[in-house]
Amino acid sequence: MNNSNTMWDAVVIGAGAAGLFCAGQAGARQKKVLVLDHAKKIGEKIRISGGGFCNFTNRYSSAQHFLSRNPHFVKSALARYRPSDFEGWLKDNNIAYHEKHRGQLFCDRSAQDLINLLLQLCQRSSVTIRYPVTVHDCQLIDNLWHIYTNQGVVTSHSLIWATGGLPVPKIGASDKALQFAQHLGHLVVSPRPALVPLSLTEKEESSFTQLSGLSVPVLISSGSKKEHYGQAHFDEDLLFTHRGLSGPATLQASSYWREGESIRVAFLTPNQWQEMDNSAGGKLVDNVLTHFLPQRLAKHIAQQTGLEQRRFAELNRLDKERLKDTLLNSVFHPDTTLGWNKAEVMLGGVDTDLMDSRTMASTVIPQCYFIGECVDVTGHLGGHNFQWAWSSAYVCAQSL
Numbered sequence: 001m002n003n004s005n006t007m008w009d010a011v012v013i014g015a016g017a018a019g020l021f022c023a024g025q026a027g028a029r030q031k032k033v034l035v036l037d038h039a040k041k042i043g044e045k046i047r048i049s050g051g052g053f054c055n056f057t058n059r060y061s062s063a064q065h066f067l068s069r070n071p072h073f074v075k076s077a078l079a080r081y082r083p084s085d086f087e088g089w090l091k092d093n094n095i096a097y098h099e100k101h102r103g104q105l106f107c108d109r110s111a112q113d114l115i116n117l118l119l120q121l122c123q124r125s126s127v128t129i130r131y132p133v134t135v136h137d138c139q140l141i142d143n144l145w146h147i148y149t150n151q152g153v154v155t156s157h158s159l160i161w162a163t164g165g166l167p168v169p170k171i172g173a174s175d176k177a178l179q180f181a182q183h184l185g186h187l188v189v190s191p192r193p194a195l196v197p198l199s200l201t202e203k204e205e206s207s208f209t210q211l212s213g214l215s216v217p218v219l220i221s222s223g224s225k226k227e228h229y230g231q232a233h234f235d236e237d238l239l240f241t242h243r244g245l246s247g248p249a250t251l252q253a254s255s256y257w258r259e260g261e262s263i264r265v266a267f268l269t270p271n272q273w274q275e276m277d278n279s280a281g282g283k284l285v286d287n288v289l290t291h292f293l294p295q296r297l298a299k300h301i302a303q304q305t306g307l308e309q310r311r312f313a314e315l316n317r318l319d320k321e322r323l324k325d326t327l328l329n330s331v332f333h334p335d336t337t338l339g340w341n342k343a344e345v346m347l348g349g350v351d352t353d354l355m356d357s358r359t360m361a362s363t364v365i366p367q368c369y370f371i372g373e374c375v376d377v378t379g380h381l382g383g384h385n386f387q388w389a390w391s392s393a394y395v396c397a398q399s400l
């Protein structure tokens, strides 16, 4: 690989969303950029994202949609490269897309359109991409990074880590950036799977098996005020599965949930409860519930509360309290997450304390940057994680 003795302006490790975008943007600024990836296929996370259509940004992405030990860290990059900038780039390049839900933008045809556009950007900017290449070591010698690979040594002025997170190990995840950062003085916030389904304790799971496959809109609450990220509430769909809980509500809640904690779910709003209470009269509880909830869930709740075949008007105060509590404040006890194979994103990563939020540069490792998911910045569901990849990549590229 060092046959040509090229001295690169920047070597980017990782040809995913952040790595390709950063390389392309830096190349467009006349930088000589080499991208190295250890996978046999590149851009795979983009390809499988958003059910194959890639939810590539969210029009409303802002600091409140991210978890990080430093919640302010994302602000500068998000302000300098906004969702509308990325949207504009897609428009300029005739990539068809649509808004699905609350500002979430998806490709019309497939995520491959976006991968092709990123590769085109790199090609037009004369970026060199090599894969599969294994990076063994990176050392700074006389102000030049020496990157030792299974195909020789390359030298570069700047080194950019864009190796992503640990989810879906079979398509090339690695913690190489985290190990490197830690070795050279950065703190690393312990990684854990996030945006991930949760399994319930065996006892709880068996009581919900009859609901498997059912999706229902809820208000879900997770996290603890004692924890760094605090408590969060999401108004999304909950999916009951044969293993526990999934669907957007659970994925969102999972980023805040910790082992030993419970999750609270409201199937109705207080207003809906009031409406139910006012209008139920002498009807059977099962029938009243069916007006507000899917039939299977209505039947399950009537059974669980022991109010099946009872008339609403005849419920005593305690019965009513029990029903109201189940509808407005059901408590679930997950025992674990479904792990890295099922997670969409990694919580934790290279701590932002020793990073410059305007450039993504390390403040302790010279000429070294961390971008995308390997940084301790984790987005909510809905396109925020890709927006972080684009924004962090862009500001890095501008500073090279």
Ligand SMILES: Cc1cc2nc3c(=O)[nH]c(=O)nc-3n(C[C@H](O)[C@H](O)[C@H](O)COP(=O)(O)OP(=O)(O)OC[C@H]3O[C@@H](n4cnc5c(N)ncnc54)[C@H](O)[C@@H]3O)c2cc1C
Residues within 6 Å of the ligand: 013, 014, 015, 016, 017, 018, 019, 036, 037, 038, 039, 042, 043, 044, 045, 046, 048, 049, 050, 051, 054, 055, 056, 057, 133, 134, 135, 162, 163, 164, 165, 167, 168, 171, 172, 173, 174, 175, 176, 343, 344, 345, 371, 372, 373, 374, 382, 383, 384, 385, 386, 387, 389
């Ligand atoms: C199933 C799924 C669906 C998702 N859907 C969405 C969505 O719709 N919207 C959204 O915003 N986010 C989504 N995400 C999250 C999103 O894909 C990531 O946050 C985003 O890809 C992160 O970009 P990145 O460039 O940091 O990392 P990646 O895109 O993961 O790229 C990292 C690259 O680094 C390479 N690499 C890793 N280690 C090494 C090494 N040691 N040497 C060389 N190369 C290495 C990998 O092979 C990979 O090519 C989804 C994730 C999953 C798993």
